Amino acid sequence: MxxxxxxxxxxxxxxxxxxxxxxxxxxxxxxxxxxxxxxxxxxxxxxxxxxxxxxxxxxxxxxxxxxxxxxxxxxxxxxxxxxxxxxxxxxxxxxxxxxxxxxxxxxxxxxxxxxxxxxxxxxxxxxxxxxxxxxxxxxxxxDHPTLSWFIWDGYGFHQAFFDPAKWIDKQYVSTSYPWQVSYVNRAIDHGIGRALWFYNGAHVESVAASISRFPAARHADLWSGAGLAASYAGGVGAEDLKLLHQAAGPHGPEVSLGAVLAIKARVLADVITPHTETASATLCGMSAVDAAEITNRVVIDLPPDGAVPAYEVFRDRIRRHFQ
Known part of the structure; x- marks a missing residue:
């Protein structure tokens, strides 16, 4: 009460x-x-x-x-x-x-x-x-503890959503985080990629243009974030989702990776919408349940964190399904 x-x-x-x-x-x-x-x-x-x-x-x-x-x-x-x-x-x-x-x-x-x-x-x-x-x-x-890297994704989204002039327009990068700085910034870029979907009003061409203005080394992580937001938050239909995948060019597998993570979140919560199925069919070529099942397979026997965090190994295993 x-x-x-x-x-x-x-x-x-x-x-x-x-x-x-x-x-x-x-x-x-x-x-x-x-x-x-x-x-x-x-x-x-x-x-x-x-x-x-x-x-x-x-x-x-x-x-x-x-x-x-x-x-x-x-x-x-x-x-x-x-x-x-x-x-x-x-x-x-x-x-x-x-x-x-x-x-x-x-x-x-x-x-x-x-x-x-x-x-x-x-x-x-x-x-x-x-x-x-x-x-x-x-x-x-x-779920697997390595998925707590999503916390940094959330932080990146927050920073870009509430201060786009700094984090999107000026493409700010911090080097003072108390943990693995290089990968923290990659996870933050996943969140910035999600924020770009909102910042550009779910307009695919504008999202692509925004990503193109960032250094090329950041494009893959930004595209995966955009794919996650497009699949989870939505706002577009199948044709625009196809265009998103095409606009990503060589980073198309990153868009599919983001889609899988978004779909897994909805399947796990039993909140599958018509858009979830559309995104899964368009970006993953399978049903939402099958896309979510990919994460269940690739999370098994993840290595301990090393030079490459186990979370990135998890992501790479999903990515390989679409390469």
Whole structure:
């Protein structure tokens, strides 16, 4: 049951819904229907954030999240994970464990992919001295621990979405992250690629033009992010998805890789939409269930992290299906 303290947390911490509008962010609109769909995704994220910020416990958060439009559940759970990670990080004394409680079982566990992205948003809102407190104990969470690299994907999306002048127009790259800097920046580029889908209003030619302005060494990771956003958030039909794959040229397998990850997230959460099947057929040449099954096979016997993180080995195994 919501308490006065919970209501205060929500009022103080939850951003306004208008904060995710294209007009607020200065994003490009090429198609009104695509804009409306992508804006709705952002609104559901904010609503999910508010629910988790206000709720007394994670069970209440889940109950309220499940009342929302099912096709947008992933975005709502993503926002909820961000809120819980913030609450854990800012809790006085020992770090909280709300995030682990939320994601360990049930509907939270089913949205683990999107939740990791939401935790990455948290890093974008906290001073770096709090980052360690925001990160969950991934050994306590479902699925392979290497998938926690999605947190950096979420961070990259946050930075590009809320500061496109720096991260998209100026193509900013930081060298001061406390972990594996070279691969952290690659994972961040996955998120920037997703943000380009929103920034360009799901307009394929504009997305391609944006990516072309980045250094060539970054193109592959940006294309995989664009493929993930196009497949999960949508906003276009089969013809534009074909055009996206064609525009990527030699990075077509990266677009398919991104699509597989998006499809896996929806299949795992049992939130498969008609667009999910369209994206899977167009970008992967198979059904959504079959595309998701690829991840189940390639995650087996991943090596320990070395010069190449196990997460990149996981991604490369998916990529090889489409080369």
């Amino acid at each position: 919501t308490t006065m303290l919970g209501a205060l947390r929500r009022k103080v911490m939850t951003p306004p819904l208008d904060d995710v509008l294209f007009s607020t962010r200065g994003f490009h609109t090429h198609d009104g229907a695509a804009r409306d769909l992508l804006e709705m995704s952002g609104r559901q994220f904010v609503i999910g954030f508010g629910f988790a910020m206000e709720s007394a416990d994670t069970a209440e958060s889940v109950t309220r999240l499940e009342t929302l439009d099912r096709q947008f559940h992933g975005f709502a759970y993503e926002g909820a994970a961000m809120a819980l990670a913030l609450r854990d990080a800012l809790r006085p004394g020992p770090r909280g464990r709300r995030t682990e409680d939320f994601l360990r079982t049930g509907r939270g566990a089913a949205h683990i992919y999107m939740a990791y992205l939401g935790i990455g948003f948290t890093l974008g809102r906290l001073p770096r001295m709090f980052w360690g407190r925001a990160l969950p104990d991934v050994s306590q969470l479902p």
